[in-house]
Amino acid sequence: MKFTWFNLMPWPYLPDDFREKYRSVWVDIPNTLYDPKKGHYVYHEYMDQLEYAESLGYDGIGCNEHHQNGYGLMPSPNIIAAGLARRTSKAAIAVIGNSIALYNPPIRVAEEFAMLDVISGGRLLAGFPVGTSMDTNYCYGQIPGLTRDKYAEAHDLIMRAWQSDEPFAFDGKYNQLRYVNIWPKPIQQPHPPIYIPGGGSIETWDFCVEHDYNYSYLSFTGYLRGKKLLDGYWERVAKYGKDESPYRAAFAQTICVAETDQEAEKLYAEHVSYFYNRCLHIYGGFADAPGYRTIKTLQANILNALSADVQKLFPTLTWKQLLDEGYVIAGSPETVRQRMEELIKGLRVGHIFCLIHVGNMPDWKTRYSTKLFAEKVMPHLRNMWPEWKDDNRWWCKPMDERLHPEEGVEKARQDGRIPL
Amino acid sequence: MTSRTIATARGASVRVFEAGSGAPLIFLHGAGGLFADNPFLDRLAERYHVFAPELPGYGESTGDALLEDMLDFALHGWDVVTALGLTKPHLMGHSMGGMIAAEMACIAPHDLAKLVLVSSAGLWIPEYPIPDIFSFLPHEFAQYLFVDRAQGEAVLTGGLDLNNPDALAQFYIANSRRLSMASKILFPIPNRRLSKRLYRLTAPTLIVWGRQDRLIPPVYAERFRTLIPHAELIYVDQAAHMVPYEQPTEFVAAVSHFLG
Secondary structure, three states: OEEEEEOOOOOOOOOOOHHHHOOOOEOOOOHHHOOHHHHHHHHHHHHHHHHHHHHOOOOEEEEOOOOOEOOOOOOOHHHHHHHHHHHOOOOEEEEOOOOHHHOOOOHHHHHHHHHHHHHOOOOEEEEOOOOOHHHHHHHOOOOHHHHHHHHHHHHHHHHHHHHOOOOEEEEOOOOEEEEEOOOOOOOOOOOOOEEEEOOOOHHHHHHHHHHOOEEEEEOOOOHHHHHHHHHHHHHHHHHOOOOOOHHHEEEEEEEEEOOOHHHHHHHHHHHHHHHHHHHOOOOHHHOOOOOOOOHHHHHOOOOOOOOHHHHHHHHHOOHHHHHHOOOEEEEOHHHHHHHHHHHHHHHOOOEEEEEOOOOOOOHHHHHHHHHHHHHHHHHHHOOOOHHHOOOOOOOOOOOOOOOOOOOOHHHHHHOOOOOO | OEEEEEEOOOOOEEEEEEEOOOOEEEEEOOOOOOOOOOHHHHHHOOOOEEEEEOOOOOOOOEOHHHOOOHHHHHHHHHHHHHHOOOOOOEEEEEOHHHHHHHHHHHHOOOOOOOEEEEOOOOOOOOOOOOOOHHHOOHHHHHHHHOOOHHHHHHHHHOOOOOOOHHHHHHHHHHHHHHHHHHHHHHOOOOOOOHHHOHHHOOOOEEEEEEOOOOOOOOHHHHHHHHHOOOOEEEEEOOOOOOHHHHOHHHHHHHHHHHHO
16 A cells, blocks of 8 residues: 555635635635735645655655645645655655646646656656646636547647657647657656546546556545445446556545544544535536536536535535545544545555645644554555555656755765766 | 528538528527527518527537637538528527627628627627626526526526426536537637627628626627627617517517618
8 A cells, every 4th residue: 555645735714704705715715815924834834744744654745736726725736846856755746736738838747747756866646637627617717628638638748748759749739839859858767657636527537547547536525426436447447458456546535543533523623624614615606617527427427526516515514424424534543444444445546645634734733643644554554455565557666866855966976876 | 490400511410490481591599509489580580581500519419529619610600501502691690609600700701691799799898807607507697698587597497497306417418518519619708809800891780789788798789889880789678688588579670670
C-alpha cells in the first residue's frame, strides 16, 4: 500500500452563516471573504503540514487544482509542489493534478511538470483531471460540449511532447504549434506515472484502462458511490483483459484518528461539519454545465457527485451517518484500521490519498491525527496486497543520487555526484 | 405541421417541420428548441411555406459532433436550405436562432429574401450582461423568459410532470443535449463577434423584441438597430424573451406585415 498525505487547502475562515448568506463556495464566492494577510499564514501552515507528513513516512504528499474555490486555495498546484520539491526529498510529489484542457497551450503543463520532476529528482506523480465543471466551464470559460475533446487533444500533445526526441509540428483543433520541443524533459522516462481523478464519467474508465493510467476517486459522497464507480472501473479492466493490480486505482479518503472513538468525535466532528456544510456548499447551477458530461454518462445514471440532490443531503448528515456510510473514516487507531481494511479490499485500491486535514481543522489536531495514522494505522495496512508488492508501475522512480534539503549542491559536488 | 427528415451534404440528419404554401420562410429555434406547440408557426403557415428545422442535438436531429463553432452553425443553416431545395427564402430566427440567421445572412447576404431577428442573441454589451442560462436551475428559466411565469412553466416543460423522477431524468438528459449544442456558440459569453459582420447585411431586416425581456434586455434591440442601419424595430408589449409564444397574434401580424 502507498499512502499520500493530501491537503485540499480549504479557507478556514468561512463565516458561521456562510450557508445561509451565500449561494456557493465555488465560482462566485465573494472574494471579500478572503484575507490575503491571513492567507500568508494559511499557506505556510498547510505546506508545513505536508512536509511534516513526509517526515512521518507517508509515501507521497499531494496537492490539486481548483479555481475560485473556498475549499481549495490552489489555482496553481505547481507552485505548492515547487515549494515542496525544495524542502523534501523522500516523498512522491503528487500533483493530482493539472486540468490540462485549461492551459493554452497545454505544453505549459508538459514544461512545468517536467520542471517539477527535475527539481524533485524524479518524484512527480502527474495528474491529468478533466477538472470539475465549476473549474473548467464556469471559472475558466471552456465550452462544456467541447471540454472533453480539448482535454483529449491536450493529453495527446503533452504525452508526445514528453516522449519526442525531436521538435515536431502539432496541428490540433485547439492548438497549433509549429515547433514543439520540451526543455526541460522529465527525469522519469518515458514519462512520470499518470493519475486520472475521476468525477463520475464512464469514458474515464476506458481512458485509464487503455493507457494504463491510475484511476482515482474520492470519498466526499460516501463509500457506496465510490464503490459503484470503482466497480465500474474494475469491470472495464477485466473486459480489456488487463491484470487486476490494485495499484491501478487510488481512493481519496477523509480520515480522522484519535486515541478513542469518542475522542475522535469530540476533536474532529466540528471540522468535518465545517467541510460538509460550508466547503461543499455549491450552487446547483454550477455543478454540471450542460454538455460537461456525455449523454452516455447521463444515461448510465451516474449522478454528479455534487449535484443539487446530493447538496441537499450534506447538511442533514450526522456524525454517525458520515461514519456509517463511509464519507469519513474516524475513530481510534483500531477502528480506523478496520474500516481502512474494508475500504481497501472493498474498492481494491493500492493507493490511498489521505485527507487528514479537514475543513477548518487547527494545526495541532491535524498533526495529532496525521501522526497517529502514520504510527498506529499505516504499518498494519502496508502489506494488504502481498501478491502485488513489487508492482511499482504507478509509483515514481526518483534518481538515487538526488539532493536532500539539508545538503547543498556543493556537498554533492564534493561527493563526486555531479559529473564535472 | 408535418415533419420529415433530410440529410445535409455535411452529413447531419435534420428533422424539419413544415406547413403551408407560399413564399418559403425558414424558422430557426432558440436554445430551448421547438416546443410541443408552436402556434405562431401554424398561423404563419396560413400565408407562407414554413420550414422549422431542428438543429442537430435537438429533437430527432443528429450530427451534433459535426458542428463545433459559429461558422459550422451558419454553414449548416445554408446546408439545410440547400437540402430543402429552396432559393432565396425568408430567414427568421429566435434568440440563438436569430444569431444563426444573422450569421447566415452575413455570409451570403444575397441568398435570402428578408431577415427577421426575434429577441436575438449574438451581441454582448458589457454594461448589460445577459444572465448565464447555463447556470440556471430548471425552475429559474421561466422568470427570465416569460412575463407570465405560469405560462412559461407550462410551455417549457411541455406538460411533463417534473415531480416524476423518470420524467425529470428524461427532461434533464434532453436539456443537457440541447444546451450542450447551444454552448458551442453561446458559452461562456454569447458573443462570436457577429457585430463585426453585420455591416454586410443587405436584405430588409425586421427586429422584434419583447418590451419586458429579462434575458436579453431591449437595449440589445437598440444595438442591433444601430449595427443594421436599414433595419426596422418593433417592440411587443406584455412579452418577454419568448415573444412568439407569449403574443402570437401581435407577433404574426408584425412579421406578416413586414414580409408582405
